[in-house]
Each structure stands twice: as structure tokens, then as C-alpha cells.
Amino acid sequence: MRRWPKMPALRPAARRRCGTTWAARGQRRRSPGLQKEEQELAEELGPEAPEGSGSRYRVVRQIGSGAYGTVFEAQDTLEDRLVAIKRVKLENDPVHLRRTLREVALLSRLRGAASIVSVLDIMVPVRDGRFTEVHVVLERCRTDLRKICSTVAGLTMSQVRRILYTTTRGVAYLHSAGVWHRDLKPANCLMYPDCEVRIADFGLARAVGRPPARLPDPDPARPRACPAEQTAGFTVHVCTRWYRPPELLLAQREYSGAIDVWALGCIFAELLQCVETPPEARQGPLFRGDYARRVGGGHLVWPPEAPRAPRDQLDMIFNMIGVPSVAELAELQNQEAVDHVLGFPPRSASGIQAAVPQADEWALDVLRRTLRFSPPDRMTARELLEHRCVAGVRDRQGESLADEVLTLPFEDEPDDIGRLAEYLVHELEHFGAFGRSSKGKGNGV
Ligand SMILES: Nc1ncnc2c1ncn2[C@@H]1O[C@H](COP(=O)(O)OP(=O)(O)O)[C@@H](O)[C@H]1O
Ligand SMILES: [Mg+2]
Secondary structure, three states, X not given: OOOOOOOOOOEOHHHHHOOOOOHHHHOOOOOOOOOHHHHHHHHHHOOOOOOOOOOOEEEEEEEEEOOOOEEEEEEEOOOOEEEEEEEEEOEOOHHHHHHHHHHHHHHHHOOOOOXXXXXXXXXXXXXXXXOOEEEEEEEOOOEEHHHHHHHOOOEXXXXXXXXXXXXXHHHHHHHHOOEEOOOOOHHHEEEOOOOOEEEOOOOOOEEOEOOOOOOOOOXXXXXXXXXXXXXXXXXXXXXXXXXOOHHHHOOOOOOOOHHHHHHHHHXXXXXXXXXXXXXXXXXXXOOOOOEOOOOOOOOOOOOOOOOOOOOEHHHHHHHHHOOOOHHXXXXXXXXXXXXXXXOOOOOOOOOHHHHOOOOOHHHHHHHHHHOOOOHHHOOOHXXXXXXXXXXXXXXXXXXXXXXXXXXXXXXOOOOOHHHHHHHHHHHHHHHOOOOOOOOOOOOOO
């Protein structure tokens, strides 16, 4: 009879950080040529792999790592192809658990969508009815845009346009499905040699569609309970600083998918700097701030007596696009944000063109319309697909939009480790991640 795994045995974050958990494994005999982490994964996938893992994948080498997972190249011996395996170690922390949950749930629901990385398989090595990590098998892309921007000798304008177009196609799909990525940056955009991008890393993504209501629809005439301490809107602790739009830097909780469009503009500017320019002559990220002062929610990470940090993220943005107009200020959702912006002295904007001289007329138009202070003033991803800038590289047949808005059943769950872990087991079961035979075909596509 099939044995269902128990709840995951979560690894306390502190213990993992000091490395004690993995000490015993480090003493095992290593295969020649494999580094420690590669060896660890190889052992999980190897012939003596515990229940639930398969030996179908042979680890080749580590190809990437982020704040949260380590990614390996592996040979899929059944399909005779290379794949990427993202190894995520679970931690006893609701934020981390929610990341894993979002990644697993969204990747499995977005399978087959244009310009989104495809999940091929998910495996969970179960020992004694428990699991402490998740292995997500993905299509193996050649590289990512961060590596391109820092190492590739020089891109042509047409390559940059194609990269912009295919990334935008993915964002347009996500937005049509009601999903905001919330962490678009070069390292999360994978790429094939023909400049086809696959958007990856859905740990911070959010499905904004509401799950079917469990309670009857609210009657607008009925008064609504609104506890004082409860704040509407979404968390503002998303997006890597250099790609974070003004509304997040100003802690505006009612934000929209336009945060991804801002990041698209930043990525495009970074790519344009690569046009026929050697890596050492590039400036890198467009807004490379050292600090992002947080306003709202009681977070002030810079002392009040020093009102502006050196190379403050927002300050750098204002240097380039200017301080917001009165009309733009009026759109901010709270006085605290308005006061914060008014603390920045007016200045004449240096302009985007000065920072990205490689941009031609159409590229500049895209930059100006994606890097707007006010989210509603930014073009949408779908409008960008129609823009003259990408007309020459557009492939209409390859574009698609979602049939329906995605909803995730756990989005409104509070940060309760037990509940989130339950949802994770449910998602993994749904994918069929448990109980694979070691040579099984699994869910491979
Ligand atoms: N499918 C893949 N093919 C090739 N490289 C990948 C793939 N997935 C991830 N990578 C590499 O691994 C890095 C980290 O992956 P990511 O999913 O962003 O992890 P994290 O959630 O820790 O940021 C990426 O920046 C990229 O370099
Ligand atoms: Mg990442």
C-alpha cells in the first residue's frame, strides 16, 4: 500500500546556517569531479536514494544559486536530455515555506505558458515518512540575463529587442493570469542562445485572483468589520532593490502588476548598455542604489537626522526621471509617503537618454513609458508587445494569454507554519511528487 509522507520535518534556519545538519553527509565518499553540494544532490538521486526519489537524473554540476535554492545541471537518463534541478531546503520559517509553496504551485499551474520556464518534474526525497527538501526539475536553459550582462562581449540591437520581446511576452501572460512576478531581474530571466527568454523564480510571485469565496458574497449595504490594526493591500517587501519601483520604495500597499513593467524597463536599459559595448565599459544596473529607505509600517532604516542616505534608491531614480509632479504626488496613498518625497530637493532630471546612449528612438520611447513614477502612467506588458520597438522581432503565433485568472488556495492564509506545510504537501501530492519508483517516468514531459 502506498505510504503517504507525514508533514515535512522542517529544518530550523539557524541550525542550517551553522552547517551542523550537513556535517555527517560531508564525510561521505565523494565521486570524483563533483563538489560538495553536487555530491549531496547526487546522493539523494542515486541508486541508494530513499523512497520517493528517482535515479533517473544524474547530477553533472552546479549551475546557479540564489537566495533560496541551488540549481544543478543533470542528465535525464530516461529522456536523454539535460535538465536543471532546483534544490530547495525547507526551513522552519513561514516566509520561506510560503516561497516554496508559491514556486511549486505557480510553476505547476503555468506549465506550457509562453516564455515561462517549464517544470518537468518535482521530486521529494522522503525518509522515515518525512521530507526536508524539494527538487524541482526544470527545462535547462543556457544562461540567465545577469550572466549575459556581465560577461557577453556585446549584444546587437536586434538581440536586445528579442530578449525584451520574449521577456515581455512572459510578463503579459502572467498578468493575464492575474499573477505578478514581483522579483523580475536579470538573474531570474533565463535564456536560450537564440535570445528566447524563460521567466523563472516564482518564490515571490503573487496570484491576485481571489479563491472562490467560502462565505456568501458581501452585501454592499452591510457594514464591514475593519479592525484598526489590519492594513489592506500587499506586502511591500518584494523586488530586489535595484529593480524596485517608486511605489514599493514608498511602501504603497495598493500596488499593481505595473511593478513588473518598471522592472522590465530597468532590465531593458541594462541590456541596451551591452550593445556593442565590452563588459568592462558597462555601467550595470540602471538604478544601482546602496540603500532603500523604507517608509510606512514603522520601518525607518535610516536615522531621521540624516534624511537622505547616500545613493538612496529613490534619490537615484529622481536624479534620472525628476521628482514627481503635484499630480503624481496626489496619487500616493498616504501622507507619510508624500512627506517623504517632499524631503527630496527638486532637481533637473538628467534624463534616460544620457544613461543609455545606445537607445534609439523607439527604445527610448519604451524606457520613457515603462520608467514612469506613477504606475497607471506606465505602459502595460500587452501594450509593449504592440510597440514599434519590438515589431521586427515579434512572433504573434507564439503569444498567448491565460484563459482564466489563477487563484491559489493559500494566498489568504496567515503565516502559520503548520497550515502552510499542509498546503505544500497537498500541492506536491497534486503534482504526484511523492512515491515515484526509482526508475519511473514520473511526471516528465
Ligand atoms: N532552468 C534553469 N536553467 C539554467 N539555469 C538556471 C535554471 N534555473 C535556475 N538557473 C540558474 O540558477 C540561478 C538561481 O535560480 P533561481 O530559481 O532564481 O533561485 P533562487 O530562488 O534561489 O533565486 C538563476 O539565476 C540561474 O542562473
Ligand atoms: Mg532567483
